[in-house]
Amino acid sequence: MEFMRTYPDDAACLDFLWRERFAADGHHALCPKCERERKFHRVAARPSYSCDSCGHHVHPTAGTIFHKSSTSLHLWFFAMYMMTSTRCGVSAKMLERELGVTYKTAWRMFNKIRTQLMADDTGPLRGDVEVDEASVDGKPRKRQGDHAYLSTRPNRRSEAAKLRERSRATVFAAVERGGRIKATVLPSRRGPQLKKQVIEWVEPESIIITDEWPAYNGLDQHFIDHSRINHSAGWYVQGDTHTNTIEGFFGHLKPSIRGTYRRVSHRWLQGYLNEFVWRRNARLEPGPMFEQLLLRVIVLAD
Numbered sequence: 094m095e096f097m098r099t100y101p102d103d104a105a106c107l108d109f110l111w112r113e114r115f116a117a118d119g120h121h122a123l124c125p126k127c128e129r130e131r132k133f134h135r136v137a138a139r140p141s142y143s144c145d146s147c148g149h150h151v152h153p154t155a156g157t158i159f160h161k162s163s164t165s166l167h168l169w170f171f172a173m174y175m176m177t178s179t180r181c182g183v184s185a186k187m188l189e190r191e192l193g194v195t196y197k198t199a200w201r202m203f204n205k206i207r208t209q210l211m212a213d214d215t216g217p218l219r220g221d222v223e224v225d226e227a228s229v230d231g232k233p234r235k236r237q238g239d240h241a242y243l244s245t246r247p248n249r250r251s252e253a254a255k256l257r258e259r260s261r262a263t264v265f266a267a268v269e270r271g272g273r274i275k276a277t278v279l280p281s282r283r284g285p286q287l288k289k290q291v292i293e294w295v296e297p298e299s300i301i302i303t304d305e306w307p308a309y310n311g312l313d314q315h316f317i318d319h320s321r322i323n324h325s326a327g328w329y330v331q332g333d334t335h336t337n338t339i340e341g342f343f344g345h346l347k348p349s350i351r352g353t354y355r356r357v358s359h360r361w362l363q364g365y366l367n368e369f370v371w372r373r374n375a376r377l378e379p380g381p382m383f384e385q386l387l388l389r390v391i392v393l394a395d
Contacts, residue, residue, distance in 0.1 A: 096174050096383075106166040107140050110153035113391045115142075124149055140166070156394040158205045168192050170387075172202050173210075177375075177382035181349040182368060207364035210389045211371035213275055219296045221270040223339040224303045226282045228261040229347055229362065262359045264346070264366065267294050268339045273374050276342075276366045278359070283308060291315075304336055342373065 100106050108119065116122035116133060122142075124131040126149040133142040133151065141150040154160050159169050171192065175183050188199040265287060266276035275294050279286045287308040291301065292315050300318045303309040305325060313319035320334040329335060346369050350357055357365050375382045 096171065100167065100170050103140070103166045104135075106170045107153055108135075109387070110157070110391070111142055111151075113388075114153055114395065115151060122151065125151075157390050158209050159390075164194065164198060164202065168194065169202065172199075173206060173386050174383050176203070176206060176368065177372070177386055180345075180372075182353045182365070184353055204361070204364055206386075207367045209393065210386060211364075211367040213367065213370060215273060215275075215374075217296045218267055218269045218273060218275065218294055219299050220272065221300045221302060221333070222267055222295050223270065223336045224265075224267045224287075224291055224295075224301060224309070225336050225339040225343070226263055226265045226279070226287060226306070227343045227347070228282070229264050229350060229357070262357075262362050264343070264362070265290055266339055266342060266370075267291065268342060270338060273377065274339075274342060274370055276370050278363050278366065282306075288312060302334060302336060342369075345369070 100109070112119050120132055120134075121130055122133055123129070124133075124144045124147065126147050127144060131147075132145045134145060136143050136150065139150070139152075140154055141152045143150050152160075154162075154166065159166055162169070172188055175188065175191065183203075185196055185200040185203055188194075188203065189196045192199065194202075263279045263282045264276060265279045265282075266274060267290075268274040277290065279290065285308075287306075288311065291309075291312060295301065295316065297316055299316055300320065301309075301312050301316045302320045302322070303312070305321055305323045309319070309321070322328055322331060322334050322336060330337070346366075349369070350365065354365070372382065375385050378385055
Protein backbone atom coordinates (compact mmCIF):
# COMPACT_ATOMS: atom_id res chain seq x y z
CA MET A 94 0.00 0.00 0.00
CA GLU A 95 2.90 2.36 0.69
CA PHE A 96 4.23 1.74 -2.81
CA MET A 97 0.81 2.38 -4.37
CA ARG A 98 0.45 5.65 -2.49
CA THR A 99 3.85 6.89 -3.68
CA TYR A 100 3.66 5.55 -7.25
CA PRO A 101 -0.03 5.14 -8.10
CA ASP A 102 0.36 5.24 -11.90
CA ASP A 103 2.71 5.74 -14.85
CA ALA A 104 2.60 9.51 -14.50
CA ALA A 105 3.99 9.40 -10.94
CA CYS A 106 6.81 7.05 -12.00
CA LEU A 107 7.71 9.23 -14.98
CA ASP A 108 7.64 12.34 -12.80
CA PHE A 109 10.12 10.70 -10.41
CA LEU A 110 12.57 10.05 -13.27
CA TRP A 111 12.05 13.58 -14.60
CA ARG A 112 12.78 15.21 -11.26
CA GLU A 113 15.78 13.03 -10.44
CA ARG A 114 17.43 13.29 -13.85
CA PHE A 115 16.55 16.73 -15.19
CA ALA A 116 14.34 19.04 -13.10
CA ALA A 117 14.61 19.05 -9.32
CA ASP A 118 11.61 21.37 -9.01
CA GLY A 119 9.63 19.44 -11.62
CA HIS A 120 9.40 22.38 -14.06
CA HIS A 121 12.75 23.96 -14.96
CA ALA A 122 15.54 22.07 -16.72
CA LEU A 123 18.41 22.66 -19.14
CA CYS A 124 17.13 22.59 -22.71
CA PRO A 125 19.72 21.03 -25.08
CA LYS A 126 18.33 23.01 -28.02
CA CYS A 127 18.08 26.41 -26.31
CA GLU A 128 21.29 25.69 -24.37
CA ARG A 129 19.87 27.37 -21.29
CA GLU A 130 17.45 26.62 -18.48
CA ARG A 131 13.84 26.68 -19.61
CA LYS A 132 10.44 25.77 -18.27
CA PHE A 133 9.05 22.41 -19.39
CA HIS A 134 5.58 20.88 -19.41
CA ARG A 135 4.40 17.26 -19.60
CA VAL A 136 3.36 15.98 -23.04
CA ALA A 137 0.03 14.22 -22.64
CA ALA A 138 0.34 11.67 -25.46
CA ARG A 139 3.99 10.68 -24.86
CA PRO A 140 6.26 9.79 -21.94
CA SER A 141 8.21 13.04 -22.38
CA TYR A 142 8.45 16.70 -21.37
CA SER A 143 8.49 19.60 -23.82
CA CYS A 144 10.33 22.93 -23.65
CA ASP A 145 7.89 25.85 -23.45
CA SER A 146 10.13 27.98 -25.69
CA CYS A 147 11.31 25.75 -28.55
CA GLY A 148 9.19 22.62 -28.15
CA HIS A 149 12.20 20.27 -27.74
CA HIS A 150 11.20 16.97 -26.15
CA VAL A 151 13.16 15.37 -23.29
CA HIS A 152 12.48 11.70 -22.51
CA PRO A 153 13.19 10.73 -18.87
CA THR A 154 13.33 7.01 -19.74
CA ALA A 155 16.03 7.44 -22.42
CA GLY A 156 19.16 5.46 -21.60
CA THR A 157 17.45 3.43 -18.84
CA ILE A 158 16.23 -0.16 -18.85
CA PHE A 159 12.73 1.23 -19.47
CA HIS A 160 13.70 2.80 -22.80
CA LYS A 161 11.63 1.54 -25.77
CA SER A 162 9.79 -0.91 -23.52
CA SER A 163 6.13 -1.49 -24.24
CA THR A 164 5.60 -2.57 -20.62
CA SER A 165 4.03 -0.01 -18.32
CA LEU A 166 6.52 2.04 -16.29
CA HIS A 167 4.35 1.45 -13.24
CA LEU A 168 4.77 -2.33 -13.67
CA TRP A 169 8.55 -1.91 -13.99
CA PHE A 170 8.65 -0.03 -10.71
CA PHE A 171 6.49 -2.62 -8.97
CA ALA A 172 8.74 -5.46 -10.22
CA MET A 173 11.74 -3.66 -8.71
CA TYR A 174 9.81 -3.15 -5.50
CA MET A 175 9.04 -6.87 -5.25
CA MET A 176 12.68 -7.84 -5.80
CA THR A 177 13.87 -5.51 -3.04
CA SER A 178 11.14 -6.53 -0.59
CA THR A 179 12.06 -10.20 -0.31
CA ARG A 180 14.96 -12.13 1.17
CA CYS A 181 14.69 -15.28 -0.93
CA GLY A 182 13.86 -13.89 -4.37
CA VAL A 183 10.70 -13.78 -6.49
CA SER A 184 10.08 -16.12 -9.41
CA ALA A 185 9.01 -14.91 -12.84
CA LYS A 186 5.81 -16.98 -12.49
CA MET A 187 4.97 -15.03 -9.35
CA LEU A 188 5.59 -11.74 -11.15
CA GLU A 189 3.45 -12.94 -14.06
CA ARG A 190 0.52 -13.50 -11.70
CA GLU A 191 1.01 -10.26 -9.79
CA LEU A 192 1.35 -7.97 -12.82
CA GLY A 193 -0.91 -9.76 -15.27
CA VAL A 194 1.79 -9.95 -17.95
CA THR A 195 3.08 -12.95 -19.89
CA TYR A 196 5.78 -15.18 -18.45
CA LYS A 197 8.16 -14.09 -21.22
CA THR A 198 7.67 -10.43 -20.26
CA ALA A 199 8.07 -11.13 -16.53
CA TRP A 200 11.28 -13.10 -17.06
CA ARG A 201 12.71 -10.42 -19.35
CA MET A 202 12.00 -7.72 -16.77
CA PHE A 203 13.72 -9.66 -14.00
CA ASN A 204 16.68 -10.51 -16.22
CA LYS A 205 17.30 -6.87 -17.21
CA ILE A 206 17.07 -5.74 -13.59
CA ARG A 207 19.53 -8.41 -12.45
CA THR A 208 22.08 -8.02 -15.22
CA GLN A 209 21.99 -4.24 -15.66
CA LEU A 210 20.94 -2.69 -12.34
CA MET A 211 22.32 -5.25 -9.88
CA ALA A 212 25.65 -6.07 -11.55
CA ASP A 213 28.61 -5.50 -9.24
CA ASP A 214 30.71 -2.45 -10.09
CA THR A 215 32.41 -1.85 -6.76
CA GLY A 216 36.15 -1.79 -6.10
CA PRO A 217 38.36 -4.54 -4.67
CA LEU A 218 37.80 -6.08 -1.26
CA ARG A 219 40.15 -5.32 1.62
CA GLY A 220 40.86 -6.22 5.24
CA ASP A 221 40.07 -9.74 6.45
CA VAL A 222 38.52 -11.47 3.44
CA GLU A 223 36.88 -14.89 3.59
CA VAL A 224 36.94 -16.93 0.37
CA ASP A 225 35.05 -20.10 -0.50
CA GLU A 226 33.44 -21.98 -3.38
CA ALA A 227 30.27 -24.07 -3.56
CA SER A 228 28.34 -26.19 -6.02
CA VAL A 229 24.84 -25.00 -6.88
CA ASP A 230 22.04 -27.08 -8.47
CA GLY A 231 22.45 -29.49 -11.36
CA LYS A 232 21.86 -33.01 -10.04
CA PRO A 233 21.83 -35.75 -12.71
CA ARG A 234 18.38 -36.84 -13.89
CA LYS A 235 19.11 -40.46 -12.95
CA ARG A 236 20.89 -41.86 -9.98
CA GLN A 237 24.57 -42.29 -10.69
CA GLY A 238 24.40 -46.09 -10.52
CA ASP A 239 21.59 -46.20 -13.08
CA HIS A 240 23.64 -44.74 -15.92
CA ALA A 241 24.48 -47.61 -18.28
CA TYR A 242 27.90 -46.36 -19.29
CA LEU A 243 28.88 -45.97 -15.63
CA SER A 244 27.92 -49.52 -14.74
CA THR A 245 30.08 -51.09 -17.45
CA ARG A 246 33.24 -49.15 -16.71
CA PRO A 247 35.75 -50.47 -14.19
CA ASN A 248 36.23 -47.21 -12.27
CA ARG A 249 32.56 -46.59 -11.53
CA ARG A 250 33.06 -44.32 -8.51
CA SER A 251 35.44 -42.02 -10.38
CA GLU A 252 33.08 -41.66 -13.35
CA ALA A 253 30.15 -40.93 -11.05
CA ALA A 254 32.13 -38.21 -9.32
CA LYS A 255 33.03 -36.66 -12.68
CA LEU A 256 29.40 -36.67 -13.80
CA ARG A 257 28.32 -35.01 -10.57
CA GLU A 258 30.96 -32.31 -10.92
CA ARG A 259 30.14 -31.58 -14.57
CA SER A 260 26.41 -31.22 -13.86
CA ARG A 261 26.77 -28.74 -11.00
CA ALA A 262 27.68 -25.07 -11.32
CA THR A 263 30.61 -23.76 -9.28
CA VAL A 264 29.94 -20.48 -7.48
CA PHE A 265 32.94 -18.64 -6.07
CA ALA A 266 32.49 -15.85 -3.51
CA ALA A 267 34.59 -13.57 -1.30
CA VAL A 268 33.42 -11.35 1.55
CA GLU A 269 34.97 -8.68 3.73
CA ARG A 270 34.46 -9.22 7.44
CA GLY A 271 31.62 -6.80 8.17
CA GLY A 272 31.59 -5.49 4.60
CA ARG A 273 30.82 -6.22 0.96
CA ILE A 274 30.59 -9.50 -0.88
CA LYS A 275 31.37 -10.55 -4.47
CA ALA A 276 30.27 -13.72 -6.26
CA THR A 277 30.69 -15.19 -9.72
CA VAL A 278 30.27 -18.44 -11.66
CA LEU A 279 33.44 -20.35 -12.53
CA PRO A 280 33.84 -23.24 -14.98
CA SER A 281 35.39 -25.47 -12.32
CA ARG A 282 36.45 -25.50 -8.70
CA ARG A 283 39.76 -27.01 -9.72
CA GLY A 284 42.83 -25.52 -11.35
CA PRO A 285 44.10 -21.94 -11.23
CA GLN A 286 40.71 -20.20 -11.70
CA LEU A 287 40.06 -19.84 -7.97
CA LYS A 288 43.45 -18.35 -7.18
CA LYS A 289 43.27 -15.99 -10.16
CA GLN A 290 39.85 -14.73 -9.05
CA VAL A 291 41.06 -14.08 -5.49
CA ILE A 292 44.01 -12.04 -6.77
CA GLU A 293 41.69 -10.03 -9.03
CA TRP A 294 39.11 -9.24 -6.34
CA VAL A 295 41.21 -8.62 -3.22
CA GLU A 296 43.81 -5.96 -2.47
CA PRO A 297 47.33 -7.29 -1.72
CA GLU A 298 47.33 -5.62 1.74
CA SER A 299 44.62 -8.02 2.91
CA ILE A 300 44.44 -11.22 4.94
CA ILE A 301 42.90 -14.17 3.09
CA ILE A 302 40.97 -16.82 5.01
CA THR A 303 40.07 -20.09 3.26
CA ASP A 304 39.52 -23.76 3.98
CA GLU A 305 42.04 -26.48 3.18
CA TRP A 306 41.12 -26.87 -0.52
CA PRO A 307 44.41 -27.34 -2.48
CA ALA A 308 43.43 -24.82 -5.20
CA TYR A 309 44.15 -22.04 -2.67
CA ASN A 310 47.78 -23.08 -2.20
CA GLY A 311 50.25 -20.25 -2.77
CA LEU A 312 47.98 -17.34 -1.88
CA ASP A 313 50.38 -16.32 0.89
CA GLN A 314 52.74 -15.11 -1.86
CA HIS A 315 50.21 -12.50 -3.03
CA PHE A 316 48.77 -11.22 0.27
CA ILE A 317 49.95 -10.24 3.73
CA ASP A 318 48.78 -13.52 5.23
CA HIS A 319 46.80 -16.60 4.33
CA SER A 320 44.95 -18.31 7.18
CA ARG A 321 43.34 -21.72 6.67
CA ILE A 322 40.78 -23.70 8.61
CA ASN A 323 40.82 -27.49 8.21
CA HIS A 324 37.19 -28.54 7.85
CA SER A 325 38.06 -32.15 7.01
CA ALA A 326 39.66 -32.47 10.45
CA GLY A 327 36.50 -31.22 12.15
CA TRP A 328 37.71 -27.66 12.81
CA TYR A 329 35.39 -24.78 11.98
CA VAL A 330 36.62 -21.94 14.24
CA GLN A 331 40.11 -21.34 15.54
CA GLY A 332 40.30 -17.87 17.04
CA ASP A 333 39.65 -15.40 14.22
CA THR A 334 40.21 -18.06 11.55
CA HIS A 335 36.91 -19.26 10.10
CA THR A 336 34.82 -19.03 6.95
CA ASN A 337 31.44 -18.85 8.66
CA THR A 338 30.53 -15.50 7.06
CA ILE A 339 30.88 -16.70 3.48
CA GLU A 340 29.29 -20.05 4.31
CA GLY A 341 26.35 -18.16 5.77
CA PHE A 342 25.88 -16.50 2.37
CA PHE A 343 25.88 -19.89 0.63
CA GLY A 344 23.52 -21.19 3.31
CA HIS A 345 21.06 -18.50 2.25
CA LEU A 346 21.70 -18.67 -1.52
CA LYS A 347 21.27 -22.39 -2.13
CA PRO A 348 18.01 -22.98 -0.21
CA SER A 349 16.56 -19.82 -1.79
CA ILE A 350 17.31 -21.09 -5.29
CA ARG A 351 15.88 -24.54 -4.52
CA GLY A 352 12.77 -23.13 -2.86
CA THR A 353 11.96 -20.20 -5.16
CA TYR A 354 13.37 -21.07 -8.58
CA ARG A 355 13.69 -24.86 -8.26
CA ARG A 356 16.49 -24.93 -10.81
CA VAL A 357 18.62 -22.24 -12.48
CA SER A 358 20.35 -22.70 -15.82
CA HIS A 359 24.13 -22.28 -15.75
CA ARG A 360 23.73 -19.71 -18.52
CA TRP A 361 21.66 -17.34 -16.34
CA LEU A 362 23.05 -18.18 -12.91
CA GLN A 363 25.27 -15.08 -12.78
CA GLY A 364 22.20 -12.85 -12.94
CA TYR A 365 20.68 -14.58 -9.91
CA LEU A 366 23.98 -14.21 -8.07
CA ASN A 367 23.91 -10.49 -8.86
CA GLU A 368 20.51 -10.23 -7.20
CA PHE A 369 21.51 -11.98 -3.97
CA VAL A 370 24.86 -10.15 -3.77
CA TRP A 371 23.23 -6.77 -4.41
CA ARG A 372 20.59 -7.31 -1.74
CA ARG A 373 23.20 -8.32 0.81
CA ASN A 374 25.45 -5.35 0.04
CA ALA A 375 22.48 -2.96 0.02
CA ARG A 376 21.97 -3.67 3.71
CA LEU A 377 25.16 -1.71 4.39
CA GLU A 378 23.87 1.40 2.63
CA PRO A 379 21.47 3.99 4.11
CA GLY A 380 17.90 4.12 2.88
CA PRO A 381 15.41 1.47 1.72
CA MET A 382 16.60 -0.98 -0.92
CA PHE A 383 13.89 0.06 -3.36
CA GLU A 384 15.08 3.66 -3.30
CA GLN A 385 18.67 2.50 -3.75
CA LEU A 386 17.68 0.52 -6.84
CA LEU A 387 15.78 3.46 -8.30
CA LEU A 388 18.85 5.65 -7.85
CA ARG A 389 20.88 3.00 -9.67
CA VAL A 390 18.62 3.57 -12.67
CA ILE A 391 19.50 7.27 -12.59
CA VAL A 392 23.23 6.76 -12.07
CA LEU A 393 23.63 4.18 -14.86
CA ALA A 394 21.56 6.27 -17.29
CA ASP A 395 23.60 9.41 -16.68
